[in-house]
Amino acid sequence: MSSVQIRDVRKSFGNFEVLHGVTIPIEDGQFVVLVGPSGCGKSTLLRMLAGLENITSGTISIGDRVVNNVQPKERDIAMVFQNYALYPHMTVAENMGFSLKLRNAGSDEINKRVKRAAEILALSPLLDRYPRQLSGGQRQRVAMGRAIVRDPQVFLFDEPLSNLDAKLRVAMRTEIKELHQRLKTTTVYVTHDQIEAMTMADKIVVMHDGIVEQMGTPLELYDKPDNQFVAGFIGSPAMNFLKGHVRVNGVATFEGPNGVKLPLKTAPAGSDGRPAVYGVRPEHFTIADDGAEAEIIVVEPTGSETQVFAKVGGEQVVAVFRERHQFNPGDKVRLKPDPSLVHLFDDATGKRMNA
Amino acid sequence: MADVAIPRAKPQMSEASAWTQLKYNRNWLGFWFMVPAMAFLIFFLAYPLGLGIWLSFTDTRIGRVGQFIATENYEWLWDDSIFWLSVFNTLLYTFVASAFKFAIGLYLALLLNEHMPFKAMLRAMVLIPFIVPTVLSALAFWWIFDSQFSIISWSLKQLGLISQNINFLGDTTWARICVIFANVWRGVPFVAITLLAGLQTVSPSLYEAATLDGATRWQNFRYITYPLLTPIIAVVMTFSVLFTFTDFQLIWAMTRGGPVNATHLMATLSYQRAIIAGQLGEGAAISSAMIPFLLAAIMVSWFGLQRRKWQQGESND
Numbered sequence: 001m002s003s004v005q006i007r008d009v010r011k012s013f014g015n016f017e018v019l020h021g022v023t024i025p026i027e028d029g030q031f032v033v034l035v036g037p038s039g040c041g042k043s044t045l046l047r048m049l050a051g052l053e054n055i056t057s058g059t060i061s062i063g064d065r066v067v068n069n070v071q072p073k074e075r076d077i078a079m080v081f082q083n084y085a086l087y088p089h090m091t092v093a094e095n096m097g098f099s100l101k102l103r104n105a106g107s108d109e110i111n112k113r114v115k116r117a118a119e120i121l122a123l124s125p126l127l128d129r130y131p132r133q134l135s136g137g138q139r140q141r142v143a144m145g146r147a148i149v150r151d152p153q154v155f156l157f158d159e160p161l162s163n164l165d166a167k168l169r170v171a172m173r174t175e176i177k178e179l180h181q182r183l184k185t186t187t188v189y190v191t192h193d194q195i196e197a198m199t200m201a202d203k204i205v206v207m208h209d210g211i212v213e214q215m216g217t218p219l220e221l222y223d224k225p226d227n228q229f230v231a232g233f234i235g236s237p238a239m240n241f242l243k244g245h246v247r248v249n250g251v252a253t254f255e256g257p258n259g260v261k262l263p264l265k266t267a268p269a270g271s272d273g274r275p276a277v278y279g280v281r282p283e284h285f286t287i288a289d290d291g292a293e294a295e296i297i298v299v300e301p302t303g304s305e306t307q308v309f310a311k312v313g314g315e316q317v318v319a320v321f322r323e324r325h326q327f328n329p330g331d332k333v334r335l336k337p338d339p340s341l342v343h344l345f346d347d348a349t350g351k352r353m354n355a
Numbered sequence: 356m357a358d359v360a361i362p363r364a365k366p367q368m369s370e371a372s373a374w375t376q377l378k379y380n381r382n383w384l385g386f387w388f389m390v391p392a393m394a395f396l397i398f399f400l401a402y403p404l405g406l407g408i409w410l411s412f413t414d415t416r417i418g419r420v421g422q423f424i425a426t427e428n429y430e431w432l433w434d435d436s437i438f439w440l441s442v443f444n445t446l447l448y449t450f451v452a453s454a455f456k457f458a459i460g461l462y463l464a465l466l467l468n469e470h471m472p473f474k475a476m477l478r479a480m481v482l483i484p485f486i487v488p489t490v491l492s493a494l495a496f497w498w499i500f501d502s503q504f505s506i507i508s509w510s511l512k513q514l515g516l517i518s519q520n521i522n523f524l525g526d527t528t529w530a531r532i533c534v535i536f537a538n539v540w541r542g543v544p545f546v547a548i549t550l551l552a553g554l555q556t557v558s559p560s561l562y563e564a565a566t567l568d569g570a571t572r573w574q575n576f577r578y579i580t581y582p583l584l585t586p587i588i589a590v591v592m593t594f595s596v597l598f599t600f601t602d603f604q605l606i607w608a609m610t611r612g613g614p615v616n617a618t619h620l621m622a623t624l625s626y627q628r629a630i631i632a633g634q635l636g637e638g639a640a641i642s643s644a645m646i647p648f649l650l651a652a653i654m655v656s657w658f659g660l661q662r663r664k665w666q667q668g669e670s671n672d
Contacts (some may be wrong), residue, residue, distance in 0.1 A: 052563050073569035085564035089582045099568035236394070
């Protein structure tokens with residue numbers, strides 16, 4: 001186990017820069033998730049960490065050692081690939097023992113470590129099978145087994161769950177998290193799925209267009225997104241954004257589209273009249289008499305909660321209620337955002353304005 | 356879907372007539388679809404093969420219907436040292452040329468699979484020997500290896516390495532080397548391009564995974580590329596061996612089997628005896644004698660081609 005330091009790392013393919021100076025400190029034993037839309041550079045960064053891509057500038061260190069010019073095999077890392085990259089002509093046991101075999105480990109040693117990893121991942125009955133004879137989830141576990149056997153300093157996961165069906169994905173998510181809690185190996189996990197990031201990470205790094213938008217624990221990112229991108233990316237259904245202006249005449253309010261008045265707890269100093277974006281999460285709406293007028297468009301009950309699509313000041317918003325209201329499309333209701341939980345972003349820069 | 360093909364028995368119809376049953380029988384329909392292909396194969400493959408085998412048991416000559424003479428042709432060949440020389444030549448030619456074609460083809464395929472400038476152009480260039488008609492390339496080699504006008508002899512003389520022309524096609528050893536060289540030159544593209552196609556089916560992430568597992572480039576080849584390529588190697592080498600074993604054009608255009616029968620293959624000897632000398636029966640016997648060798652080659656590939664255990668089961672994708 002080791003800490004990992006990524007310092008001002010840049011990556012260019014030809015003249016095209018895809019990473020514009022990324023700095024991410026990763027503590028020993030931490031589970032860090034790099035999350036972002038496709039093309040944000042997260043996989044490239046992971047591959048640079050693995051040594052599969054060169055580092056254009058900046059440094060990456062594992063433990064105390066700068067690994068910029070260290071061969072992948074000497075970095076003491078293990079990677080789980082999106083398509084698992086299992087060797088099709090080797091059995092599960094051979095797949096898992098391959099790295100040890102290349103290191104000239106004795107067959108007793110290989111057997112012992114493969115057996116231990118197989119027990120951890122419940123693969124013991126499958127050791128003689130070939131990858132083709134396994135289900136998606138089993139292949140995924142073999143890929144992890146191959147990483148565990150090596151007992152590396154750092155685990156790298158590159159979108160490992162995206163080839164699984166929805167149900168299995170949830171199950172494997174828990175399994176990976178459990179595995180990390182058990183082995184406590186430093187882990188860097190790449191995904192585009194914010195739910196995976198939220199549920200698994202000790203620390204989330206949100207990336208966008210080759211820069212780090214925000215780093216923090218899942219709840220920090222959820223409660224206090226630094227900017228509009230992070231606010232929109234984290235959370236499902238996504239945060240509602242309404243454009244308008246801050247008004248401070250005695251009491252701070254937000255004037256939304258078509259003059260809709262929305263509550264603010266406080267307004268930042270000197271923000272009167274400034275164009276801004278009002279952000280409110282779907283779950284932070286309540287039905288109240290002093291709320292903004294809204295017309296219901298679609299009601300989607302899921303059982304545990306109900307998603308309501310409504311128009312506020314001509315803009316569509318989503319609200320989620322745990323209680324069971326009797327709504328019908330066309331109904332007029334009054335939606336009130338919880339003022340202590342709303343977010344305010346600068347219209348031009350997207351930066352967070354309120355505390 | 357199945358309802359269309361299998362009509363439900365209607366209550367009022369006691370029993371479908373034989374013709375109705377036949378009309379809806381999928382196998383019967385399938386048979387008719389196969390007839391054109393079958394007719395083609397019978398007429399152009401099975402019939403000539405059968406006729407050849409029949410001729411080998413007769414003393415047919417050109418222009419004269421022969422008598423059945425049982426195995427007399429074969430007994431005659433058994434004591435014919437030239438026939439045995441041609442068998443030896445054919446085996447030598449096939450093994451040496453195939454080994455070189457495999458080695459060079461695999462090397463080229465690995466090379467062309469790397470990232471490098473002008474990749475598409477290089478791949479196209481590799482195919483050139485395959486595109487040129489065999490007889491034309493054989494004629495070119497004939498000139499290259501000519502006893503007086505050989506460009507090789509000329510170049511070496513200019514460099515001062517030799518003082519006299521090398522008699523490439525006049526010396527038994529040189530002649531064998533030359534025809535094998537020409538065959539390798541012509542056969543490499545097929546092997547290289549087919550193996551390249553095989554290499555491209557190997558997922559790059561396997562190499563990345565192996566690299567992270569600590570594999571060197573050689574170990575990548577030894578443990579990943581080679582095992583995954585074996586099914587393709589089995590196919591391509593079977594074809595290569597069959598083509599080489601039955602080669603005729605190159606030899607006939609370059610040496611006509613000479614000097615002193617040193618490059619006579621079974622195919623060229625058969626042609627010489629059957630068509631030039633008119634002994635159709637004897638020529639057919641030589642041709643038929645190739646069958647056991649070809650069957651053996653096919654058997655080897657049959658076992659080589661059997662699906663390996665790791666290829667079984669559901670698909671990997």
